[in-house]
Amino acid sequence: MRITKGKILQVSGTLFNEKGLSNVSMRTIADELTISPGNLTYHFRKREDIIEALYFELVDNMNEAIAQAQQTGLASIYQMTQAINSILYTYRFIMLDFTTIMRNNKKIKTHFEKLCELRKVQFTGIINHLIKTGILRQEELPREYEFLYYRFQLIGDYWVSSAEILHQKIAKKHIELYNEIILQSLYPYLTKKGRNEYHALMKSILI
Amino acid sequence: MRITKGKILQVSGTLFNEKGLSNVSMRTIADELTISPGNLTYHFRKREDIIEALYFELVDNMNEAIAQAQQTGLASIYQMTQAINSILYTYRFIMLDFTTIMRNNKKIKTHFEKLCELRKVQFTGIINHLIKTGILRQEELPREYEFLYYRFQLIGDYWVSSAEILHQKIAKKHIELYNEIILQSLYPYLTKKGRNEYHALMKSILI
């Protein structure tokens, strides 16, 4: 059976997730696929090319998820958080070596920087909308929601790593936990109306 | 001049911070110290021993800082945050490879796990005290302050990495920024009394 780029990426991703990025060499991947190293380098000349391809898979999945989640209010935030965290879990090896990858791969780093700018704008838009609709209170401190965003982003980028360390090994069940940890950080900024919506949302999720 | 363990650790730390953990080999360190590799391995038989020693330096510094900061209320939290973040910056190479180190070094991992338990108890104590003294509001959600702690911890463990990625390279000036980002996450849980104390604290810092 002929090997495909897709199959290589799929197996590589699984291996990276299981063993950790640095413990998977080109030979490891070739062995798992029962193909020769020569064959592997024919499809991906460099190991970094595999990592890049998987990173952009992640990004594609993310964009799709964000595009789909077009609800309003808190529900949309919840839905996005959930979708994003699931994807981050799927590509958890990237998140577990996030800092290393960003430091060593300029192509990925450059792309990620632009992504951050976009995300910040999107976040600001949502926040402003929530304020207008009386769900979120006004800012009381300088840069208050800007800093909230930084915390959101930081937790988004690193909850997988944190979970891996805190709970021996990260598992699927942790996604829900961190969904809630992230979502709760919004709660104390909500107005009375917002809190009611929050509680309603929580009830609807439990069902 | 005779080489000392202290000198080796100091130079290793600087190199690790500048070049990143994975880009500093035993030979790099020996070269920088203008000693032979043989001499270096005489003082530290394994590269991992150097990393461990530096980790425990960090821990010692941390414990000392926490022991000293015995104020009350929000001021104590601010003081501790500030001290801890400064130390984390000093040993930033550890934070930049935090996940990798925790995954690969069992000794450090085991120690860190115990440290986490202790920190959580300390945090819970402070929170309860702040509630009693009417500075922090009661919990409104299940596990609300537990989750706040997880966010605190996560940001504490990874703000260095995040700053490194977001701002090309982490610098001393970022410490203040993240002090505030962390401290602000407490703000919306404060009572009226607590918020007054918060504003007073902020004014006193600006001076």
Place this chain on the structure above:
DNA sequence: ATATTATTAGTACATTTGTACTAAATTAAA
């Protein structure tokens, strides 16, 4: 059927790494 292209296996090379080992040199002890 033949020619061309794509795919595969196998191997080889250069580099790097941690660290073990030996012998010399230096320092401390008697």
Place this chain on the structure above:
DNA sequence: TTTAATTTAGTACAAATGTACTAATAATAT
């Protein structure tokens, strides 16, 4: 001063890694 211990330099080794190269095989096109 002689002996013992400590420290140093230099080297060597084994393992792993990314990836380039060559020749074979298989697939496709003409």
